[in-house]
Amino acid sequence: MGKRSFAIIGSGALGGLYGAMLARAGFDVHFLFHSDAEHVRQNGLQIDSKNGDFHLDSVNVYDDPEAMPACDVTILALKTTNNHLLRDLLPGPTGTGGTVLVLQNGLNVEVETAAIVGPGRVLGGCCFLCSNKVGKGHIRHLDYGRIVFGRYTPIDAPPPGIDAYTQSLADELQSAGIDAQPTPDLWQARWRKLMWNIPFNGLSVVLDASTKQLIEDEHACHLATDLMQEVANASEATGRPQPDDAIEKTIDHTRHMVPYDSSMRLDYLSGRPMEIEAILGNPIRMAAGAGLKLPKVEMLYHQLHYLQSKKNSDTPQ
């Protein structure tokens, strides 16, 4: 078997970086670009990375998803706020047999992809990555980079474990220098990441604060801990109990992070839509399905929606 082929849907700070690493390693990679297509076709892709800078001179660039060849693996790295576009974007690159690796923020974000390509063809992953797009075809990878990924299954199904396909995909990604870790239980991993994402994405926008400001303030840190506890309770209520020390570890880890602006705050400050439904709405609804209310997460959800509406009405269209 030859090397797998990859399609990258959403070639920004995340998809662009991982796609470029795969192409550098000799994989056949096809990138869907939006506004940067012509620039990248002419100038290639520039990656500035803490692991070493590199440039791809020749990139398979598409601006039409239907023109893309059917690939073995489609990496979906679009913001979830664009998921209404998936019916147009996925059929070309996924063809009739390829899988989709959903590298989107939030919970149950694979459900829309699964509805289009079929649930057996979907994997999902959480990325722990600090990376920004700093210009056309120019990505700056600042820190981290791990992907924790696994098979997507319904929440009420038992954890699927790591099958041979998932392991071989992990091996291939690792061969390209990507820190890809297969997980036997994607839901557990997604809930675990939300224990950070919900408090720190949400509060950083509502309180106009950096992660450092939040963690160093007694009241904000107390509140972040309360929110984490609600997320841990929801995870447990949906059959995925988190380790006892998960909150303590998350707080401790955050204390030692480099000063960092959450993706939601960056989106908000730039006037882009925030991923409120994926990161907060879906967890609230999954918990409600298990009979659990998350009052503080709900409050954050409504506060973020208020701020989003106000921002939309303040910003000239």
Add this chain to the structure above:
Amino acid sequence: MGKRSFAIIGSGALGGLYGAMLARAGFDVHFLFHSDAEHVRQNGLQIDSKNGDFHLDSVNVYDDPEAMPACDVTILALKTTNNHLLRDLLPGPTGTGGTVLVLQNGLNVEVETAAIVGPGRVLGGCCFLCSNKVGKGHIRHLDYGRIVFGRYTPIDAPPPGIDAYTQSLADELQSAGIDAQPTPDLWQARWRKLMWNIPFNGLSVVLDASTKQLIEDEHACHLATDLMQEVANASEATGRPQPDDAIEKTIDHTRHMVPYDSSMRLDYLSGRPMEIEAILGNPIRMAAGAGLKLPKVEMLYHQLHYLQSKKNSDTPQ
């Protein structure tokens, strides 16, 4: 019996207005001023009111509370954030027999006064008043003006009803044109007012919004309703059930209010300390004493404290 004498502690937008109305009606009124003392001594007090403007030429002005005569009634109209000063402020004007009418925001704010003058000498009231201090010795009364007041008793005591003293004080205040309504149950009245104050004071600061912006947004209005429900639950848990239509009436009333900046937002924007403990902290603690958690009110409490600390650290001292 002659007309009662009054002391006004905190002669700002609220104390200054009511004190001036009493003085205009011929009561013997003694005003404690802070920075405006000399100005008012020389120029008197100017009231611009929707009920008619008036000027007091000669005002009994004090800047030293110990120099004040013992009065029949001391109206306490200081912000609760200054309650650490009460041990110095109250003994002079209250003497050995006078009562104190505590016209401060929040819940259980009478407790500090009661500790100083004794519980049997304390009444409390909720003010429904739109009034601003617009300059030295210059107050603008924009709208409303009602005081709902009654005897202060411990929360676990039965409602005290309206005794002869309370009724006679109401009559005197009314004779000065003040819309003073005696209530048989101060706790009920204070909880009822908090159903507005907690959501609209708190959210207006955290979301940087006017009352109108909050009530007109689907998500903010939903959240305000959730917060009101928590306050109503706390009121009931402490033995003061609110009427079934209280939330609906409060929302409806707010929809028809003139655009209005809450006192907490005005404090925040001007760099003054917010009354977080009186308006949110005390209700949270009273509910906890009755075995009830108020998760969303708690969240607002922590958010406000974060913003207050940040403001303090941003503002040169």
